[in-house]
Amino acid sequence: MTPHRTSIRRRLYRLRTRMLSLATCVWLFQTLATPALIGTALMAVAPAARANCTYSGTSSNTYTYTAANIAAAAPLDLQGTWACYNGSTTASSSQYICYMATFGSPAPGSNGGTLAYSVRLYKNNSGSNNANTNVATNSNSTTAATSGTWYRNPLYSTPDPNITKLEFNVAANAASTATTAGTYTASSTLHIDEQANSGSCEGNSGGGWDSASTALTGYYVVPSFCALGTTSATLDFGNLNVGPLAAERNATTTLTVKCNNQATYTVYLGDGGYRLGAGARQMANGTARLAYQLYKDSGHQTIWDATGIGSGTINGSGGVTETGSGGNQNLTVYGRIAQGTNVPATIGNYSDTVVITVAY
Secondary structure (H helix, E strand, O other), X not given: OHHHHHHHHHHHHHHHHHHHXXXXXXXXXXXXXXXHHOOOOOOOOOOOOOOOXXXXXXXXXXXXXXXXXXXXXXXXXXXXXXXXXXXXXXXXXXXXXXXXXXXXXXXXXXXXXXXXOEEEEEEEOOOOOOEEEEOOOOEOOOOXXXXXXXXXXXXXXXXXXXEEEEEEEEOOOOOOOOOOOEEEEEEEEEEEEEEXXXXXXXXXXXXXXXXXXXXXXXXXXXXXXXXXXXXXXXXXXXXXXXXEOOOXXXXXXXXXXXXXXXXXXXXXXXOOOOOXXXXXXXXXXXXXXXXXXXXXXXXXXXXXXXXXXXXXXXXXOOOEEEEOOOOEEEEEEEEEXXXXXXXXXXXXXXXXXXXXXXXX
16 A cells, blocks of 8 residues: 555656646746836937027019000019027027029919019128128129029128018010910019028028028019000092992001900990081081991991990990900901992092090
8 A cells, every 4th residue: 555655646746846847937937028018118308499580571562564564574572581599589690691492483374374484582781771682693683593592692790680582573575465464473482591601501401490481472463455556547438529429439447456365355436527426427628528437347237436435345336346365456447438428529638537446
């Protein structure tokens, strides 16, 4: 019996030993695994806030064309003041300032079409409170800036503020009658960057507090505009025999009008000096009169006069209405002395003066 008991004890002992070894392994595994389960606190640290440069001044401006300036160059200025603050209330100093304008010419129009423009950049010069030194040349030139190009110039005054002027410019004759009437929008973004003594313009890549940009807009208003190219037009009916006219006598002349592309206009012909009410016009030779009429069509069916003109009305019934092309347009006036018209015995030239009016 005893040997048998001893064998049982040994087996129990071995079983306990193996269980202890397994428990030890589990504990060791937990010990080795624990560091992976323990997290380290992470801290998100933001850099100190920095104030960008600020701009105060004109952000938009409007240039309105008129009959007097439609052919002239059209500069449009937007001037303002910049100041840069490096986390303080005192404007910083900089020996050099970099300037850049980004823009996309031409300007789109509200009624279609485009209007080409350039941009010029100016800064305040030494001892001046005006922006009158071109940054592209460091002089008072009118050189246009290139979009996306940095220009590095001495500031000439420290600390800030720094006066700048961005000038939109449309060349002379660009906004001619060939241009569709409407409002054209020129857009640019003006960038500045303080440089201290730096020899290059790094923009925002240099840290950011000493650089900024502002959007500037110029509006060019092109009105409907017409020019009457005809200063005088003659209807010559030739020589007529005294007495009732055996056959009608016809004559034509041409009027030339130039209006904005797509602009609607109406041409009216006045009554002349001797018209009888709404009836026939008359030419005069002293006190003698010779009846005639002016028509819109070669068939001499529709009278051309000033009926319905009102106060510069377009589409009046008596006028001829057309749409401008931006170039010269010719309109034919058809004149007729009707068959049977009595030609007076008074010999000489008969004439009448008719006023031509263009409403647009």
